Amino acid sequence: MTHPTVPLDIAAIRADFPILDQEAHPGKRLVFLDSAASSQKPRQVIDAMSHYYETSHANVHRGIHVLSERATAAYEGAREKVCAFINAASPREIIFTRNTTESINLIAYSWGRATLRPGDVIVLSEMEHHSNLVPWHILAEQTGVHLRYIPVTDEGLLDLDAYRAFLREEPVRLVSIMHVSNVLGTVNPVREMIAEAHAAGALFAVDGAQSVPHLAVDVQALDADFLAFSAHKMAGPTGIGVLYGKRALLEAMPPFLGGGEMIRRVTLEGSTWNDLPHKFEAGTPAIAEAAGLGAAVDYLGALGMDNILAHEKIVADYALDRLSEIPGLTLYGPDASQRNGVATFTLQDIHAHDVAQLLDAEGVAVRAGHHCAMPLHKRLGVAATARASFYVYNTRDDVDALVEAIYNARRVFGLGG
Numbered sequence: 001m002t003h004p005t006v007p008l009d010i011a012a013i014r015a016d017f018p019i020l021d022q023e024a025h026p027g028k029r030l031v032f033l034d035s036a037a038s039s040q041k042p043r044q045v046i047d048a049m050s051h052y053y054e055t056s057h058a059n060v061h062r063g064i065h066v067l068s069e070r071a072t073a074a075y076e077g078a079r080e081k082v083c084a085f086i087n088a089a090s091p092r093e094i095i096f097t098r099n100t101t102e103s104i105n106l107i108a109y110s111w112g113r114a115t116l117r118p119g120d121v122i123v124l125s126e127m128e129h130h131s132n133l134v135p136w137h138i139l140a141e142q143t144g145v146h147l148r149y150i151p152v153t154d155e156g157l158l159d160l161d162a163y164r165a166f167l168r169e170e171p172v173r174l175v176s177i178m179h180v181s182n183v184l185g186t187v188n189p190v191r192e193m194i195a196e197a198h199a200a201g202a203l204f205a206v207d208g209a210q211s212v213p214h215l216a217v218d219v220q221a222l223d224a225d226f227l228a229f230s231a232h233k234m235a236g237p238t239g240i241g242v243l244y245g246k247r248a249l250l251e252a253m254p255p256f257l258g259g260g261e262m263i264r265r266v267t268l269e270g271s272t273w274n275d276l277p278h279k280f281e282a283g284t285p286a287i288a289e290a291a292g293l294g295a296a297v298d299y300l301g302a303l304g305m306d307n308i309l310a311h312e313k314i315v316a317d318y319a320l321d322r323l324s325e326i327p328g329l330t331l332y333g334p335d336a337s338q339r340n341g342v343a344t345f346t347l348q349d350i351h352a353h354d355v356a357q358l359l360d361a362e363g364v365a366v367r368a369g370h371h372c373a374m375p376l377h378k379r380l381g382v383a384a385t386a387r388a389s390f391y392v393y394n395t396r397d398d399v400d401a402l403v404e405a406i407y408n409a410r411r412v413f414g415l416g417g
């Protein structure tokens with residue numbers, strides 16, 4: 001059987017990720033299929049952070065000395081790289097946060113509290129990650145804003161007719177939707193959804209936690225008002241994330257956190273705010289992490305996001321084909337043409353944690369639970385699922401190891417081989 005290929009040397013890519021070259025247990029090669037939770041880091045990112053600490057560390061924007069200038073260059077250089085990576089119009093539109101969660105909270109706390117009035121409507125969906133639900137729950141409790149949820153169809157897609165009905169019938173001010181589902185893999189048609197939201201006078205925030213690491217995201221082509229994502233899911237370090245926002249929106253928004261760096265002038269009577277992006281970056285930022293994120297962006301950019309997507313699709317499609325042959329295994333999510341990156345499943349009535357534990361014994365690392373999407377699991381009618389997720393370093397051999405480990409789990413549970 002011939003397989004489609006992409007112009008990427010996956011063996012060479014795997015060699016860039018030192019952590020992959022180990023046994024999970026004696027005699028069991030580590031098969032890492034949990035990148036949707038957090039990806040591994042290539043040596044280039046690890047080296048960029050070590051190099052920063054070994055040669056350049058000082059606080060940014062403050063001292064007029066050589067190390068402070070180097071640190072500032074590393075930090076601001078990363079902002080420029082991220083700006084180019086998502087095609088933002090200006091580095092001022094790139095706010096460094098801790099992660100996707102903090103980015104969405106920033107929108108809710110700053111834009112939401114300054115702009116929304118009781119009775120205004122925010123549209124979310126039933127498939128959202130808790131980080132795109134809970135900040136809005138808190139906001140709704142405190143402001144009287146109403147939340148509406150786009151239902152998920154039996155095929156694992158957003159019900160766009162219901163979405164359009166919300167836009168027609170309600171005073172919708174903001175739509176906040178995940179680009180790619182961390183459970184179903186569904187790639188939501190955000191470009192069309194954004195155009196429809198704008199036509200109805202609403203803003204649109206994209207949760208890009210599972211899209212920016214895997215496919216080319218162009219905020220200007222999408223016309224997104226906000227985009228949130230995390231470095232640690234895109235070959236970068238933990239501790240740093242991004243909020244992109246259109247400049248005019250960010251200019252009009254009040255600060256989220258107050259403190260050093262984010263002010264222009266402070267008296268005992270009050271303060272005025274620094275320019276973008278510093279207005280939203282209070283205190284000493286994650287400087288080494290920014291250097292790591294910059295290196296991650298360079299790394300992904302050199303591979304080419306279209307190549308990464310094409311490779312992951314080959315691996316994920318192969319996984320869907322092979323998993324669907326396993327007796328008693330239920331797969332969740334739409335057909336292969338509308339999804340990316342993850343294969344989520346249950347094995348008869350065996351708890352997903354038990355399945356994941358048996359897979360781990362074979363060296364296969366998957367995630368089990370509700371994946372921070374309890375409402376979606378309620379919709380699916382299961383308390384927990386197991387999820388294998390793929391990145392550019394995964395291969396069909398990894399999928400074969402997963403399938404073999406699931407057959408082994410079937411035997412352990414007396415379901416046959």
Ligand SMILES: Cc1ncc(COP(=O)(O)O)c(C=O)c1O
Nearest residue numbers: 099100101129131178182209230
């Ligand atoms: C779709 C989606 N949104 C948001 C998040 C939250 O990301 P973080 O924990 O980095 O803030 C995740 C993480 O799994 C996710 O998959």
